Amino acid sequence: MNRDLRTPVIAGNWKMNNDRTAAKALLSDLAPLVKDAACTVITCVPFTDLETALAATAGTDIKVGAQNCHFEKSGAYTGEVSADMLAEMGVEYVVLGHSERRQYFGETDVTVNLRTKAALAAGLKPIVCVGEHLEDREQGVTAELVALQTKIALLDVTAEQLQNVIIAYEPVWAIGTGKTATAEQAGEVCGVIRATVASLYGKEAADKLVVQYGGSMNAGNADELLAQPDVDGGLIGGASLKADAFAQIVAAASK
Numbered sequence: 001m002n003r004d005l006r007t008p009v010i011a012g013n014w015k016m017n018n019d020r021t022a023a024k025a026l027l028s029d030l031a032p033l034v035k036d037a038a039c040t041v042i043t044c045v046p047f048t049d050l051e052t053a054l055a056a057t058a059g060t061d062i063k064v065g066a067q068n069c070h071f072e073k074s075g076a077y078t079g080e081v082s083a084d085m086l087a088e089m090g091v092e093y094v095v096l097g098h099s100e101r102r103q104y105f106g107e108t109d110v111t112v113n114l115r116t117k118a119a120l121a122a123g124l125k126p127i128v129c130v131g132e133h134l135e136d137r138e139q140g141v142t143a144e145l146v147a148l149q150t151k152i153a154l155l156d157v158t159a160e161q162l163q164n165v166i167i168a169y170e171p172v173w174a175i176g177t178g179k180t181a182t183a184e185q186a187g188e189v190c191g192v193i194r195a196t197v198a199s200l201y202g203k204e205a206a207d208k209l210v211v212q213y214g215g216s217m218n219a220g221n222a223d224e225l226l227a228q229p230d231v232d233g234g235l236i237g238g239a240s241l242k243a244d245a246f247a248q249i250v251a252a253a254s255k
């Protein structure tokens with residue numbers, strides 16, 4: 001983290017977990033634990049939990065995000081939810097291009113770009129996920145691949161809009177596997193993302209960009225990962241489902 005340039009952001013991605021009852025209980029446990037945190041705290045919840053989460057976090061330091069949105073404003077897209085629908089509810093953030101969406105739901109760099117632009121146009125703050133598979137890393141193409149994903153995600157995003165974008169580096173091989181990228185690996189690729197953004201928007205804009213690491217981040221490894229100058233926070237899966245574990249990561253980012 002470089003606190004002089006950026007406020008760290010810790011976001012929980014609950015994925016397809018927690019019904020409304022569980023969501024309410026988890027958020028009411030979490031709120032007092034992250035009160036006055038010196039970082040931004042977000043929970044990205046299933047669509048069905050959004051209303052509950054917005055009510056449960058009203059007046060707290062926790063912000064609410066969704067985990068996807070469609071790129072059209074409305075229309076014949078059965079099962080989809082538009083960015084405008086989320087914004088109208090009072091949702092502030094949205095995770096886009098998560099590797100699980102790329103893997104299981106046919107998300108591509110191009111659709112991630114469409115969703116990013118739609119989210120920004122609706123006034124949402126996208127958390128755009130990029131990251132390599134193990135095979136890519138073994139082939140030595142991680143930096144090129146992540147730079148490519150970043151560039152395509154940001155096509156036609158203006159410099160002004162970029163100020164509302166967070167990029168999360170999530171190596172696919174580290175998600176839900178218990179295998180964390182080493183702090184050096186995480187720091188290096190987050191640095192590649194920042195350099196890519198600098199080449200597109202200039203150094204000043206890149207210095208302000210929040211780049212998170214995600215992939216088996218937990219209370220035990222958060223300190224070391226966050227000590228990397230280019231790692232400005234975390235996108236947390238499993239550890240965001242327990243108030244204590246998530247609050248410990250928030251505390252690490254608040255030091």
Ligand SMILES: O=C(CO)COP(=O)(O)O
Pocket residue numbers: 013098170174175176177178214215216217235236237238239
């Ligand atoms: O995919 C992730 C967050 O979006 C990371 O998940 P885990 O923290 O469970 O590895």
